[in-house]
Amino acid sequence: MQKIVSMxxxxxxxxxxxxxxxxxxxxxxxxxxxxxxxxxxxxxxxxHIPVNVGSAGPNQVWDFSTTTVPSPLxxxxxILDPASTPYxxxxxNANLARFLETVxxxxxxxxxxxxxxxxxxxxxxxxxxxxxxTLDTLILEYDNEMVPLPAAxxxxxxxxxxxxxxxxxxxxxxxDSTQTTIDAxxxxxxxxxxxxxxxxRDDVISRSYVVFDTLIIQTFSESWIGYxxxxxxGFEVLSLQSQFGxxxxxxxxxxxxxxxxxxxxxxxxxxxxxxxxxxLEQNYPNPFNPSTQIRFALPQHAAVTLAVYNALGQEVATLxxxxxxxxxxxxxxxxxxxxSGIYYYRITAGKFRETRKAILIK
Numbered sequence: 001m002q003k004i005v006s007m008x009x010x011x012x013x014x015x016x017x018x019x020x021x022x023x024x025x026x027x028x029x030x031x032x033x034x035x036x037x038x039x040x041x042x043x044x045x046x047x048h049i050p051v052n053v054g055s056a057g058p059n060q061v062w063d064f065s066t067t068t069v070p071s072p073l074x075x076x077x078x079i080l081d082p083a084s085t086p087y088x089x090x091x092x093n094a095n096l097a098r099f100l101e102t103v104x105x106x107x108x109x110x111x112x113x114x115x116x117x118x119x120x121x122x123x124x125x126x127x128x129x130x131x132x133x134t135l136d137t138l139i140l141e142y143d144n145e146m147v148p149l150p151a152a153x154x155x156x157x158x159x160x161x162x163x164x165x166x167x168x169x170x171x172x173x174x175x176d177s178t179q180t181t182i183d184a185x186x187x188x189x190x191x192x193x194x195x196x197x198x199x200x201r202d203d204v205i206s207r208s209y210v211v212f213d214t215l216i217i218q219t220f221s222e223s224w225i226g227y228x229x230x231x232x233x234g235f236e237v238l239s240l241q242s243q244f245g246x247x248x249x250x251x252x253x254x255x256x257x258x259x260x261x262x263x264x265x266x267x268x269x270x271x272x273x274x275x276x277x278x279x280l281e282q283n284y285p286n287p288f289n290p291s292t293q294i295r296f297a298l299p300q301h302a303a304v305t306l307a308v309y310n311a312l313g314q315e316v317a318t319l320x321x322x323x324x325x326x327x328x329x330x331x332x333x334x335x336x337x338x339x340s341g342i343y344y345y346r347i348t349a350g351k352f353r354e355t356r357k358a359i360l361i362k
Contacts, residue, residue, distance in 0.1 A: 039264075090127060091127075178202050239258045319333055
């Protein structure tokens, strides 16, 4: 089974204005500090993607700044307090949860649960509900996969995952063995910004056995190499996987890739007054280069679209396209790949519509 996305995909994204970075260490507090953050990723599902994964070691530079994803699957990951999720009772020890959704598919929901301590990130399992026509199925999976904390350069660990299925006296056993090493740190350049990152390398061997009457009648094995770049506060911003059978750690042909698109940060204050009306604030800073914050407020739960247009009226970015709860919200718009000029950002929330002007100067 493919393991493109690292289990460390559960934290808050921090953006840095400078590209002069130093080595980072990711702690349990960093993971827990992610609660309340939503990250949008672009899922490139092509079987062959040209890449330059760079080298291992300290103070590396990885340049993916010109990477584009044709026809991506848009994935949003919401980092939550488990108590706010519908299946928390099944994972009573969890203190961190992630809700994964695809913008184009509302029939599928997936929640992951973790227990985070100062010394360990313990993955407890997932709950997924599939709703299609008359089908409404809840699947609960329990696990006990652990990552030592704090996460730092040169850390390494081994994990093994096994699944067993039995049908008509025939048993299928799948075993994934993963050797994980944090093999590098440095500067990662993406279209959405530059980040101080740790690179995590997974060497995976997947074996399948078919057993009948205690005899192994069929075996199958495949292996691959995966890389995940994780930033301070524990969120992955890029992950990719080699072709099956690849042994070269500097491979240039990937199958599958996830890359950061945008950050959506909800602002929550239990003591703040309730929002009374819709509004869209002027972005700050303005003029800006290359990133700026856009704030808006919703007096009620609403389907929200926040898009950016150039002076010709052509849409150049979609920052939000999903249901959002009532309250104040903020999103970072990264315009690193756009030319200087005047842009207009427009929000649509129910019957509310408003447009404001932003100036990009490079």
